[in-house]
């Protein structure tokens with residue numbers, strides 16, 4: 658997010674060692690682990706090229722290829738203010754990604770973004786489970802005070818996922834985005850650590 662409260666400098670995430678490659682953070686039906694270059698498969702590229710998956714993702718503005726996704730993963734892994742995580746189900750099946758960050762450790766907040774590329778797993782509560790797991794990473798493991806996410810107003814599934822995790826609607830930037838059906842508001846939701854601690858986990 659750009660602005661006087663936005664990310665001006667890279668800040669160190671306090672516990673990067675926790676995300677040694679291969680370590681799993683399990684929560685309900687999903688597990689998260691740090692995304693590796695080896696996760697960049699043709700299937701991963703096909704997710705990003707899928708018009709239904711990418712209609713609300715900024716990745717749709719750029720051509721995607723194995724090389725471009727590998728470069729993206731390398732760049733994200735080199736950053737100390739971002740945790741880019743693979744969403745795993747049914748053991749080790751990689752079905753999408755979730756990112757905690759950029760994190761601002763001066764103000765203790767971080768952005769959250771995610772997608773499930775494997776459409777056959779949509780509608781089973783896995784997006785919600787992944788967001789809840791990433792909230793646990795942000796609040797418990799990284800010690801953040803706040804997580805926030807920006808969503809196209811027509812992306813009702815994504816808004817429902819955030820609401821189910823306890824996120825509150827905080828703001829709306831009118832017609833900030835060009836969506837699949839025209840201009841859309843950019844809706845911002847946020848969750849505080851205190852709200853997360855008292856939320857009903859069901």
Ligand SMILES: CC(C)(COP(=O)(O)OP(=O)(O)OC[C@H]1O[C@@H](n2cnc3c(N)ncnc32)[C@H](O)[C@@H]1OP(=O)(O)O)[C@@H](O)C(=O)NCCC(=O)NCCS
Nearest residue numbers: 713771772773779780781782783784785813814815817821
């Ligand atoms: C958004 C996304 C993560 C949702 O994941 P999911 O696993 O299908 O969602 P869940 O099964 O956890 O459902 C969560 C809620 O969304 C609702 N929902 C699911 N699909 C929906 C749809 N197409 N339209 C409206 N609501 C929908 C569910 O009913 C559920 O609501 P409830 O908690 O009130 O019952 C997934 O569809 C996705 O990755 N989409 C493409 C990428 C994307 O848009 N990412 C988010 C960018 S901000």
